[in-house]
Structure formats: structure tokens, C-alpha cells
Amino acid sequence: DTGVSQDPRHKITKRGQNVTFRCDPISEHNRLYWYRQTLGQGPEFLTYFQNEAQLEKSRLLSDRFSAERPKGSFSTLEIQRTEQGDSAMYLCASSLEQTPGEKLFFGSGTQLSVL
Amino acid sequence: AQKITQTQPGMFVQEKEAVTLDCTYDTSDPSYGLFWYKQPSSGEMIFLIYQGSYDQQNATEGRYSLNFQKARKSANLVISASQLGDSAMYFCAMRELNAGNNRKLIWGLGTSLAVNP
Numbered sequence: 001d002t003g004v005s006q007d008p009r010h011k012i013t014k015r016g017q018n019v020t021f022r023c024d025p026i027s028e029h030n031r032l033y034w035y036r037q038t039l040g041q042g043p044e045f046l047t048y049f050q051n052e053a054q055l056e057k058s059r060l061l062s063d064r065f066s067a068e069r070p071k072g073s074f075s076t077l078e079i080q081r082t083e084q085g086d087s088a089m090y091l092c093a094s095s096l097e098q099t100p101g102e103k104l105f106f107g108s109g110t111q112l113s114v115l
Numbered sequence: 116a117q118k119i120t121q122t123q124p125g126m127f128v129q130e131k132e133a134v135t136l137d138c139t140y141d142t143s144d145p146s147y148g149l150f151w152y153k154q155p156s157s158g159e160m161i162f163l164i165y166q167g168s169y170d171q172q173n174a175t176e177g178r179y180s181l182n183f184q185k186a187r188k189s190a191n192l193v194i195s196a197s198q199l200g201d202s203a204m205y206f207c208a209m210r211e212l213n214a215g216n217n218r219k220l221i222w223g224l225g226t227s228l229a230v231n232p
Contacts, residue, residue, distance in 0.1 A: 048219070101150075101165035104162060106152075106161070109159070
């Protein structure tokens, strides 16, 4: 069990540039989540996949955000035309349980800074 | 509207003592789940404990226990015998269970716990 890994750990970009983050979940986990966390706040839900299907997407997510999980394994989160307000920690989590007490396993996150 | 409130921005506790972290919630869904996660300075959220709204007993996981008071809509985390490694941010979160395919967790602002030697 290697845990959830996210790449890169840190990303600094200029406003207007596109960025892409990758998440590798725990291998047998079929559910994958993206959350965003800004300083002093709890995480905010962005989107969720079951296998390769994107089943839920937050209304917070503008059209500049897109997420994929093409083969039901790793996932990518792309932000187009980044804005300073996109600066945050982007957290990925995965799970296997299909119970109400579903336990999420989180990665260490990708810290995005938009200058 | 669903909401999680954590009113303690920061807490201190002496090593080996117990500490209670407060969490209140609001939901109109009679079926929901409550979670506590720990976030050390490394950034990785770590699951601690879960309580379902229909669970008859308070949840316990090792040194963690959840003081669930449904009428008061509170789900306080109790950490017994604090250790230096318990120093971290602690988040309370909730999921409404009757909302179809909803898997979204709603999170509080967190409480920063410092354990003093």
C-alpha cells in the first residue's frame, strides 16, 4: 500500500497560464475525489469519480477547471487561464468502501501559487 | 443548509491529558455521517473516526472517541492521553446520506491543537 500520491507538490505559475496536476490513488480504490483548501479554511469539494465516470461536480468549479480519470486509475485536474484566486492546496483522495462511513485516504496535496 | 462549525481556532493541552475539540453541525437530512480528520503540518488528511446519525453508541477508535449529542447537533472529538504527535489541525466534516449519489463532505474551519511536553 503506497498511499495516494500527488504530483507536483508545489507549482508556481503566472496568471493566465494553464496548469495540470496528477493524482495516483491507492491501486484498488475505485473512488477518487478532488478537494481544494485555502489557508485557514477546511477543504471544499470539487469533483468525484467512480472508476472513470465523473459522478459529481461542484458548482464552485468554473468552466476553467476540468478533471479526468481516463482508465479509472490516475486522475488529472487541469486549470486553464489561472487566476490569483486559484491559489490553494489541491487535495486528492481515494476510497474503496461503499458505506456511509466511507474512509477517504488523502495525498499530501499540490500547493498552487498563481502570481 | 448543511454547515459545520468549529468554534475553537486553537487549543493547548499538556502531554498525557485528555482534550475535547468541539464541533456542531446543521442539516435537514435525518440521515448523515460525521467524520473527524487530522491534518499534520505535512498536509495529508488522516481519517480518525466516524459516527452515523442512527448509531446507538458513541464511536471510539483507540484514543479517539466521539461525544455525539444528536439533540444538540454536536459531535465533539475527545482525545485521551495526548501525545506530542497529536499536534496538528483537526477537522470535523459531514456527509448527508439521503441526497442520492452525494459523496461530498462539508468541512469545518478546523482547530489547531498543540500538545505541550
